[in-house]
Amino acid sequence: MSGPPFKRIGPRPLGLHLGLSSSTLSSALAALPLARENKIPWLDGLQEEADALAEDLKSHDLAHLMQVVGERAHFHVSEMLSGIKKYHAHPYQRAMEEPALLHQVGAMRLLDYAPDAPSGSPIVFIVPSLVNRDYILDLMEGRSFVRALAAAGLRPILVSWGAPGDAEQSYNIEDYLLKQLLPAFDVVCEANQGQTIHMLGYCMGGTLAVAAAQLRQSALSSLITLASPWNFHADLGAAAKMFLSQKMLWSAVVEQQGSMPVDILQSFFASLDPNLCLKKFGLFNRMDMDSQKAREFVAIEDWLNDGVPLARRAAMDCFTDWYTDNRPYRGKWTVGGQTINPEKLNIPVMIAVPKSDRIVPAASALGLAEQLSKPTVVTPPSGHIGMVVGRQAARGLWQDVIDWVTG
Known part of the structure; x- marks a missing residue:
């Protein structure tokens, strides 16, 4: 071999x-x-x-x-x-056809997986995590969430963040939302006026999507979050707490490097399991x-x-404002001068909480459900990654999302 x-x-x-x-x-x-x-x-x-x-x-x-x-x-x-x-x-190499490029700002691109979809096809605007490549949602033949959505008659449009470039090096979380995510969403809305649009966020992308949905909910039919942390203190393990307590160490690394290096991020994820x-x-x-x-x-x-490094200010927001201060769950997170509060969402919300997630504890993801009036919660029979690419994904989460959007 x-x-x-x-x-x-x-x-x-x-x-x-x-x-x-x-x-x-x-x-x-x-x-x-x-x-x-x-x-x-x-x-x-x-x-x-x-x-x-x-x-x-x-x-x-x-x-x-x-x-x-x-x-x-x-x-x-x-x-x-x-x-x-x-x-x-092992000789395996990923070889997937490149999707259509719809829009680009700095390192961020919008990828259209069904550009020839019939007029009126529901659009699913997908927000992945900032710290992992988006192609987990288009991993390989037979294991592509976005292509499954397209095959079901939907039009998936995927945000591809890319590694921070010159423009993004100074970004904090609010900048990513106000300067890239929301303008990209507006581009989709303007080009598809009157069409049904659903916003879907995966992992950290779901946390961002909650804020984006609140700020643009008049243009949305629903919000979907997949294993997205909201109560960042819920069921956090001892090893992860110890990692987060070393603020002097990792903040010094971030200041020196100008970003949170991939290996430091991977060390945090390793502490979870x-x-x-x-x-x-x-x-x-x-x-x-x-x-x-x-x-x-x-x-x-x-x-x-x-993985990709996380811009310095964005990293400090994640580790300090989210994991240390738990601002989203406590109602202390502001974007564009507005406090992000799930209670302000008047659109239907589906929350996917996989049964065996070691990255985002179920209690963390369910923290969002606690702050909504009538959320729909689904529990895919898998883990954080298996939920979107595992052998049960097609009849599990993929079908849950397809049923939600088409129903």
């Missing part, structure tokens, strides 16, 4: 992922004697299981247990490293490398490692 013509460097940041995996397994080994003596402060509700575990462990020789756990830890690390090596060598790399590359190692399942894994992993 020949390798790809480009050099893969993921999972990013590789050193952090390797360190987290080794630390997890080393901690398990160190905790074994304490678990055997039932001296670990377990979470509420787990004490009964802990008692049974301690009794079971006491029936085995401690030295033998340590040896078995150590061997198992070595096996998992070796399997992960083998999986990463196979990923680096520290063992993910260990688990997923172990599974990949056992796949048939010629299978469609392996190609899909590589496609998603390539996208994950193809």
Whole structure:
């Protein structure tokens, strides 16, 4: 199997992922004697299981247990490293037809996936996250959310943010909304007067879409948010809280670099699920490398490692105003002099909250539903990414959106 013509460097940041995996397994080994003596402060509700575990462990020789756990830890690390090596060598390359360019301002482009759609076709104006490439919504053949919408008779128009250029280097979140997102939406409205337009936001793009929908709701038929954070304090894990508490460190990096580097952003996402790399590359190692399942894994992993930096002021807004101060949920977020308040939305709103999201906790996404009078909540049977590209996406989220827009 020949390798790809480009050099893969993921999972990013590789050193952090390797360190987290080794630390997890080393901690398990160190905790074994304490678990055997039932001296670990377990979470509420787990004490009964802990008692049974301690009794079971006491029936085995401690030295033998340590040896078995150590061997198992070595096996998992070796399997992960083998999986990463196979990923680096995999020949898959993304090859999708470029959509029509509808509009461009600075680094931001509007991509039209159905320019020849019949007049009157409902338009879905799609806002992705600022920190990930938009092509997760057009990943590969058979795994393209936007092309599925087009095939269903809709006209998806996708915002492609791109990496911050000269114009965007000084942008904060409000600038992205007022100088790029809302003017781009106005272009679509002016060219399609009288047509039905729905706004859809994915992840952080959904948070932006809430503000945009409030400021342009007279032109909208509905708002759709997909795994979009709103209550940024809800169910935030200990590792993520620790990362956010290091403000002096990451703010110094942002000031020095002029932006939030991709690897720092990836470090934050890794803190949300520290063992993910260990688990997923172990599974990949056992796949048939010629299978469609392996190609899909590589496609998603390539996208994950193809992130973009976040402009300095926008990064500070996200980490300080959103994750630290929780301003959107607390009703303290203002854009263009207006306080963003979901209670002001008079249009129908659908909120998708995937069942197993490790990036945006369900309680965070549902924070938006709490502040709406009659939201429609759907729960796709997948995770944050699987919701839009997984094997169940076509009959799950894709169909939910199609039914919502056409119904």
